Amino acid sequence: MEIKINLNGKDIVSTIEPDTLLIDFLRQQGCLSVKRGCDTSNCGLCTVFQDDQPILSCSVLAARAAGHKIVTLEGMQKEAQGFAEFIADQGAEQCGFCNPGMMMNAMALLRENDDPSDEDILNYLAGNLCRCSGYEGQLRGIKNYIAYLKRSGKEDLS
Template sequence: MKINFWLNGAKKEAEISPDIMLLEFLRSLGCYSVKRGCETANCGLCTVLVNDKPMLSCSVLAARIDGKKVTTMEGLQAEAEEFGTFLANEGAEQCGFCNPGFIMNVLAMTKELEDPTEEEIKEYLAGNLCRCSGFVGQTRSILKYLECKKNGNIQEKEVQA
């Protein structure tokens, strides 16, 4: 079946098998930030944005993106790097395997929630699993990131050596 969609801002057309999952399809297009984790929609590693909303690509057929806008971390490099700096500064990157899905959800949250509380942040990110940490560093990094964005001094944050 033929689908038309936008991937990271570029219009695309593809011939796909009707049963291919979005995760597999995106990886076949070189979007390697989309990670395979649990394949049961429980860990958040495969998160992408579809029409600016987070979606677990391991549980969605690629056919569902026909006519839609899909964004992976490859399409959000500047924003991902910006927030990733805060993760690194708080020692929250650990092994880094969960970071792409986590970062995608954080970036989606910043567009969806205005000035979220710590409790709202935890609720929004509840579907992201990290086996390396207890999310203390991640939460700290999000709060600092949001504060810097609010104050307009995001560029002042740099990874500490």
């Protein structure tokens, strides 16, 4: 079957099998930040934005994304670069495997709430599995990034 998707700002037309998962389609398109972890929608490693909302690409058929705008971390390099520096500064990227999904969800949070509490941040990141850290580094990095945005006069990541 043929699908049309706007992927990271570029219109893609592709022929896929009906049972192709979105994660597999995205990786075939070179979006390697989208990672396979659990295949059960529990780890957050495969998080992408569909029409500006975070979704888990391991639990969505690529055919269901047809006609939608899909954004991966590759399509958010400008926003992600500064944010990633704050996460790295806190030592929160020990192995780095969870970072793309964690960053996608953190950026989604900051688009919805530019002044989240610690509890808001931890609740929003609850679906992201990180086996290396206790999430404290990510929490500190996000809080430091929010403080930076406020100091620099930037309102949000949109």
